[in-house]
Structure formats: C-alpha cells, structure tokens
Amino acid sequence: MLDIRMDELIRLDEGLISRRIFFDPEIYRAELDHVFARCWLYLGHESEIPNPGDYTTNYMGEDPVLIWRGMDGEIRAFLNSCRHRGMRVCRTDSGNAHQFACPFHGWTYGNSGELKTVPNFDDGYFGDLDKDSWGLHPVSRLASYGGFIFGNWDAGAESLDDYLGNLRWYLDIMIERSIGGIEVIPGQQRYSVDGNWKIASENFVGDSYHLTHSHGSCYGLPVRMLNPANAITYGRNKLTYYDIALDNGHGFTQFILTGERIEVERALAKEMGPEVVEYVEECYARLVSLSQAQADVYALPFGNVFPNFSINDFSALRPIGLYLWTPKGPGRIEVWQWGATDRDAPQAVKDVARIDFARGQATAGIFGPDDTENFEQVTQSTAGAVGQRLDFNYQLTLGGKAVEGFEDVPGHISNYISEENQRRFYRRYANLMDGGEGAHQTYEKPRLAAHG
Numbered sequence: 001m002l003d004i005r006m007d008e009l010i011r012l013d014e015g016l017i018s019r020r021i022f023f024d025p026e027i028y029r030a031e032l033d034h035v036f037a038r039c040w041l042y043l044g045h046e047s048e049i050p051n052p053g054d055y056t057t058n059y060m061g062e063d064p065v066l067i068w069r070g071m072d073g074e075i076r077a078f079l080n081s082c083r084h085r086g087m088r089v090c091r092t093d094s095g096n097a098h099q100f101a102c103p104f105h106g107w108t109y110g111n112s113g114e115l116k117t118v119p120n121f122d123d124g125y126f127g128d129l130d131k132d133s134w135g136l137h138p139v140s141r142l143a144s145y146g147g148f149i150f151g152n153w154d155a156g157a158e159s160l161d162d163y164l165g166n167l168r169w170y171l172d173i174m175i176e177r178s179i180g181g182i183e184v185i186p187g188q189q190r191y192s193v194d195g196n197w198k199i200a201s202e203n204f205v206g207d208s209y210h211l212t213h214s215h216g217s218c219y220g221l222p223v224r225m226l227n228p229a230n231a232i233t234y235g236r237n238k239l240t241y242y243d244i245a246l247d248n249g250h251g252f253t254q255f256i257l258t259g260e261r262i263e264v265e266r267a268l269a270k271e272m273g274p275e276v277v278e279y280v281e282e283c284y285a286r287l288v289s290l291s292q293a294q295a296d297v298y299a300l301p302f303g304n305v306f307p308n309f310s311i312n313d314f315s316a317l318r319p320i321g322l323y324l325w326t327p328k329g330p331g332r333i334e335v336w337q338w339g340a341t342d343r344d345a346p347q348a349v350k351d352v353a354r355i356d357f358a359r360g361q362a363t364a365g366i367f368g369p370d371d372t373e374n375f376e377q378v379t380q381s382t383a384g385a386v387g388q389r390l391d392f393n394y395q396l397t398l399g400g401k402a403v404e405g406f407e408d409v410p411g412h413i414s415n416y417i418s419e420e421n422q423r424r425f426y427r428r429y430a431n432l433m434d435g436g437e438g439a440h441q442t443y444e445k446p447r448l449a450a451h452g
C-alpha cells in the first residue's frame, strides 16, 4: 500500500491537486495496481473480431493482452505472455489463428487459452507437466456493452453494467442510434505522447475550457475547407451546452439537452442529399423510441470512461472516435485511436466520417497535435524539483450549483465550461488509490436504460 495519502495530495474541497500525481514514479506504480488492475478497461469492439479465431491485442495498464474469439464463438482475453518464460505469445496486432506457438521455446496454446503442446514433454518433463494448469493467464473478468469489450483483472469487481452506471443511458444513445450496429474501421492510429495519462483523460472528461483557446486556429479555419459535416459543428454557434458528471468518475461535456442537435443535423443532412436526410430521420426515430429525453440529447459530444477510455460522438454524420490513453510510465502515453461508423450508413456518410476522423482529433489532424503539445508540456514543466512542490488549480465553478430542470437526464449537470467533471474524476481516482473499496459512487438521479 502506498504510504502517501491521496486525500492530502488531492484536495477537492479547495480545488487543488498536487503536481506530484502527474509525475511521481511511486504514485505511478501504485496506479497500475490500484487503478488499472481494478477498473474495467476498454479492450476493443466486437466488430473487430467477428469470426472464430479472430484476435486483436491491447494493453491493460502495462500488461499486454490478447483478445481472441474461440472456435466456439466466445470471446476470451489473456495476458499475452507465455507461461514458460514470459515471451509475448502473439506478436502481431490482429489476425486469425487457431493456435499460437510461443516464439521462444515453442509451447503452443489453443484459442481457448489451453496449453496444447510442449517440446520435450516426454523426455524433458517426463510427461509430468500438468498442462491444464499452465494455460494462458486469463483476464479475470470480461464483458461487453453494446459490442464494446471491457476487461478487468479484479475477479471481485462489480459488474461492467454497475461500473458504467448511469453512463449507460448515454452510451445507449450512441449504440441505439446506429443503424446496423457500430462498425469500427479496421486498424488504429497510434502515437506516443511524452505526457501523463491523466492529463489526456481529464482533457476529455470535461475540459471544454481549452477549446476556443488551444484550438482557436482550427475554429478560425474556413469550415468549407473541411467537409460538409463539419460546417456547423466546427463553426461557432449559439447552442446551449452542458457538462455532465456521471457515476464512478465518468464524464462527458458539450451536451445539448433541449433537442437542437437534431435541427443542426437536419440542416447538414439536407446539404448532403435526400439519402442522408432519410438516414438522419431514421436515426432520430430510433432514439425517440428509446425515449424523448435521449432523442433530445441525440449525441454524446466528448467524454471519458474512467480511467483512460475517451469517446467522441458529435453527430450521426461524423465518425465516432475511440481513444485509449495507455500508460507507459509516469511521463509517457501510447495513444491508440479508432474511428467507427454505422454499419448501414449511406456511403456518403461513411466517406465523410473517414475523412473527418483523419483530419480531426488525429495524429496529424487539426485538433490532435494541439492537445498533444499541451499534454507533453504540462507534464514536462511539472517534473522539476520546484514544479513538483506546486498544485494545479481546479477551482473553475467550484461551489457552483448543479443545473436543475432536466429530471429525465441522469448525472450531475453543470453549466458549460466547468471543472466539476474533472473534480469528480479525481475523487474517484483518490478513492481507488487510497485503497477504498473502489466504492461505487452514485450521483444524482441514476436512471438506467437496460441494454440487451
């Protein structure tokens, strides 16, 4: 157990957080145990591995994992490390295989994780090695929500549904709006950032404060240089936004709660042609059948699923962006990001989505590099002897009241441009780091829509 009390470093009543949590190697080590080995972590989407034998790889904290659909159709996940001497068993990003032979000494595993063959089994182990107890080490818990696969190293963890809590009401909007299901575009963009993972997560959980300043040059671009679906969203407009803090440290920002987003969407669709108009109306109708409150929200904007999985979903006419901020040390993140669309969206929408994904929050997009610069320089200017003694300021809207009047909408609603979501993200983080029970923290009005 870490003998640093997080509640001394994270003083949310005062809106202060010590810079130590963003660089101290001892704290980082504890995060791997207390956060990444206890929380549900995003592993991939079922559409990436549709067939028996399909696999993909990822990380849970710093542990490499292999996500593999067995010949029986079931998805399983394992530590991607040979039980003999630890070699990475699967060394490619994705593909299809009925077994893997470890490249080091040749122990061979089937896609239920079982140890199948061992060189020198008879003359070296004298036939005595108990193969049943030397299969690949499984991820303790695996579950998916609407096709999004999550894993958890903690066998005693709460269910994924409970962990997601009232975030599910919002995920249902993204999932149910999609016609034919969400389909992840094959492959990822990957890049490294010399920054602390929490800086990236908190940027998505609620930092709309930085948008007009950090991305000012993007907002100033002639929007027609981008594509039709960006025209209104990137342009300044008069819509009323809110931030919403959710259970367990999750949070999203830039919500519209009063139905205007569908009007924006209809205007864009009209420019893209009758097929797109029809598509948008069908998306909207699907949400109305879920609930009028969810139809009024229509899209998630952007946010973070605690601890390090961020999503943006601004519109049915733009790509869904999925972002993992995988820690590689206190001062380094490996970013993996995927774009996704509706499987049955018109081709015109898919084309725009792919272009938008590459031009937006991407490695060489117009937003991604601005953020990367912030993440790196925040971390580097925090690493020095003096920098480590100071606090960061999270006092924006501290003491402000929750917005009332949206009784059908779950979560703690703040007026737009707030740091309430970030404070709640760090409350959850502090609770886990201090060895709390990982207590499920429920905020106002939890109303859940079950997802099949």
Ligand code: FES
Pocket: 082, 083, 084, 085, 086, 087, 102, 103, 104, 105, 106, 107
């Ligand atoms: S490390 Fe895998 S067979 Fe030796």
Ligand SMILES: [Fe+2]
Pocket: 210, 211, 214, 215, 367, 370, 371
């Ligand atoms: Fe940004």
